[in-house]
Amino acid sequence: MGRIVMKFGGTSVADLDRIRAVSKLVAAEVAAGHEVAVVVSAMSGETNRLVSLVDALDKDMDPTGEKSGGAIADEYDSIVSSGEQVTSGLLAIALRRRGIPARSWLGWQIPLKTDMAHSKARIGEIESSAIGPSMAQGTVAVVAGFQGINKDDRISTLGRGGSDTSAVAIAVALKADRCDIYTDVDGIYTTDPRIVPDARRLNRIAFEEMLELASLGAKVLQVRSVELAMNYNLPIRVLTSMADEGQRNPGTLVCHEDLTMEERVVSGVAYSRDEAQITLLKLSDKPGMVAKVCKAMSDAGIIVDMIVQGISRSDNSANLTFTVGERDLEMALAALDAAKQDIGFAGVKFDRDVTKVSVVGIGMRSHTGVAQTMFEALAAKGINISVIATSEIKISVLIDSEYTELAVRALHSAFDLHTTPAPRVSAP
C-alpha cells in the first residue's frame, strides 16, 4: 500500500501487444493496493520518425538547439512530444479495457513546468494539485514522459532519455514511495554482460555509485534522473518489462547507501569509448596555464574530464594531458589552436583510440588498496595506463582502446564481482 510511479521506455510500449502487457503490470500494482502513476515514452521508433520529418525540412537543425540557436526547437518540441501523447492515451485505454480507471496526463495538463531551454529543458516545478487527488480517487495517472510546458505556454522536451527524469521528478512531486523504471534489461550489472558473461545483476546499488556508473556510460538510467532521486532520497527500481510474470526478477534497487546490503568495496566496472586524449607539449612554465587551457575549453562549451600534468625528463619542460568527449575533439583542437599564443605551448598530440575504464564503489571511502589492486591487475595483462583520475568512490584510468575488453574482464575478476558477496551486517 502506498504510492508508486512506474516508467516504461520505448521498447516496453513498442506496439499494442506490449502496451497491453504493460497494462497487465500496472494492474498487478493496482491490485496490490497501490496508487499508481505510469510514465511512458513514445512507441519505439516513433520519436525517430518525427525527428526525421523535422530533419528533412531543416537539414541544419540540430536537436539540441545549440547550433541552430534554438531557432526551430520550439516547434521540434511540439512535434516530437506528440509521440508520448499517443502512447499515454493508448495505455489509458488499455487500462480501462481491464476495468481499471485511468486517464492520460500531458505535460501542460499537470502542469510539469520547465525552463525555457527547448529540446533540453530542465524541470522546474511540478504541480500535484490535480493529478494527486485524481490518483487518490483510484484513477491511474498515465503521464506522457519527456515533455513539459514553459512559462510561454509552449511545449518543452527534456532531451533524449528525459522520460526517466520525468518519472523521478513526478515521483518526487507525488511523494511516491518508489519509482520503478521498466526497461529492456533486468537490472544494473557489475559490468557489461556482453564483455563479461558472468557479470552479476546487483540487487541494490547506492545512488552515488549509480551516478558514477551512469556518467561513465552505463546507459540504463539517465544521469539527471539519478541525481534527482538522490537529492530527494527516492528509491529507484530498475527492472525488465519483457519477462513473463513468475520469470521476472526483482531487478536492482537504486537507493541510499544505508539500504545497500552488500559488503563490497567495488560494485562495478564501467567503461567509456567516447573519449579522446589531447596532450599539449612543452607548455610555458608560467602560473595559471592549466587554468587558461580549461578556460579555452569551457569557452568552447567543451567539458574537460581527466587531466594530468607531467614533467619531461629530457628538457624539464611540462606537458599537459587531458581528455574530452570524442565528438568534441575537432572543436577542442580548433579552440586550442586559436588560443595557442595566449596559452603558450609547442605542439599538440591527440589520440581517439582511448577508453576510460573505471571501478566504482562506495566501499572505497573506508578501504585502502583499491588502486593498488586495480593497477596490478592491469599491469599483469600488460596494459599501460596513460591517465589516472579518482573521486571518493571511483578510480578511472585511460588505456588504449584495443585493451578495453581485456581490462574490463581483468578488473571484474580482480574484485571478485562474479561472486555473490556476504550480506553486510545491518545497523541495529
Add this chain to the structure above:
Amino acid sequence: MGRIVMKFGGTSVADLDRIRAVSKLVAAEVAAGHEVAVVVSAMSGETNRLVSLVDALDKDMDPTGEKSGGAIADEYDSIVSSGEQVTSGLLAIALRRRGIPARSWLGWQIPLKTDMAHSKARIGEIESSAIGPSMAQGTVAVVAGFQGINKDDRISTLGRGGSDTSAVAIAVALKADRCDIYTDVDGIYTTDPRIVPDARRLNRIAFEEMLELASLGAKVLQVRSVELAMNYNLPIRVLTSMADEGQRNPGTLVCHEDLTMEERVVSGVAYSRDEAQITLLKLSDKPGMVAKVCKAMSDAGIIVDMIVQGISRSDNSANLTFTVGERDLEMALAALDAAKQDIGFAGVKFDRDVTKVSVVGIGMRSHTGVAQTMFEALAAKGINISVIATSEIKISVLIDSEYTELAVRALHSAFDLHTTPAPRVSAP
C-alpha cells in the same frame, strides 16, 4: 491588406513536399501584406493510422462516442489530435525556412474552448488575446485544426472534417476578412463533374445554397463551417492547393447572396445515395400517428428526412413513406417494430436502392416553375418520383438509384447549368 485565414486539408499537407508547397502559398499572402492564420489538418492517412491504433485496442469503440457512451472518447481525442499537432509544427518550420516568422498554436494554447462532447465537440469561445497580437506583430499563426480544449482542460476534437469549422470559427474570432479553404478540388461545381463532364465551376454561391449542397452530400465543405460563416457573414473561398501558381483559378466564393453576381434560378444539382425509404402500410387513421412515428425515430436518435402521407385508392387506408440515412435503416426498422402496437400499422416495406436528387438555388424564392421544369425533365427520361420534399431554395425528389446519373444529367441540362449565366444587374 487585411487579415485572412487559410485552411489546408489532409491531402494538401500529405507529405513534406506538399507542406513546402503550402508554405509557398502562405508566403504569397504574407508578401501581399496580409496578416495570416493558417489552419491545418493532419497529414493524409495519419488520422486513420491513429484511429486504427485506438480501434485495435478497443474494438467496440465508435468514434462518435454514441455507442460506447464516450467511455474512451477523451483519450481518443488526445491521441488523434496529435496528427494536427505534428502538421502545425512542420508548417511553422517550413515557413521559417522561407524567412517568414511563424509559430504553431494548439487548441489549448489559443485556447479554442469547446463543449464536453468528446470526438464531436462544438466550439464555444475562442480567445484571440494571444494569437491576435502575435499575428499583428507579423508572425504567421499556424493553427492545429480539428481540436480544442474543454472546461476540464482535456483535449477535444470536432469530429471528422472539423478543421473546416476550426478555420471558420478562428476567422470569425480574429475578425478576418476572408477564410480560404484549400482543398483537392478547385471550387464548387454546378454538379458532380464525375457524372456531368461539362459541370461548371461557380464563381460565387450564396451561403444558403452552399448549406443545402453541403447537407445534400457535396462533401467539399463541412455543414457546420458554412452555418458558422453564414451566421457571421464571413466569406469563404474554396480553391485548390494542387495547381501551380498561374494555373490556379480563383475557386468559388461562398458569400452573402447580395454578393452573388449571377442571375440564375438554380445554382446546382446535388444527389445523395445514402438514403433508405421506409413505408408503413395501412396506418390506423387516428390523429397524431405521424407524430408517433417521428417520436419513435427521434427516440432512437434517427433523423427523418423526407416524409409523405398517401391514401391507398383500393381500401382508403393511409400509407406513410419517409426516408432515413441508409446506415440508420436497421435501427429504424427495429424501433418501428418495437413501437408497432403503439403506432398501429399493418406492415413495413423498405428500399435501400433510392437516391435523393435535389436542385438548389436562391432564385427559386422569386421564380415559379422550377418544380414543373424539374418534374418534366425527369418524366421525359421515364424516371419515377416516389417522394418530393421542398424548402424555400431547394426541391428534392427520391428516385430509384439506377437512374441517379441519368437524372442528374437531365436536370443539369434542363436548367442550363453548363452555360455561363449573364451577370445580374447589381443594385445601385
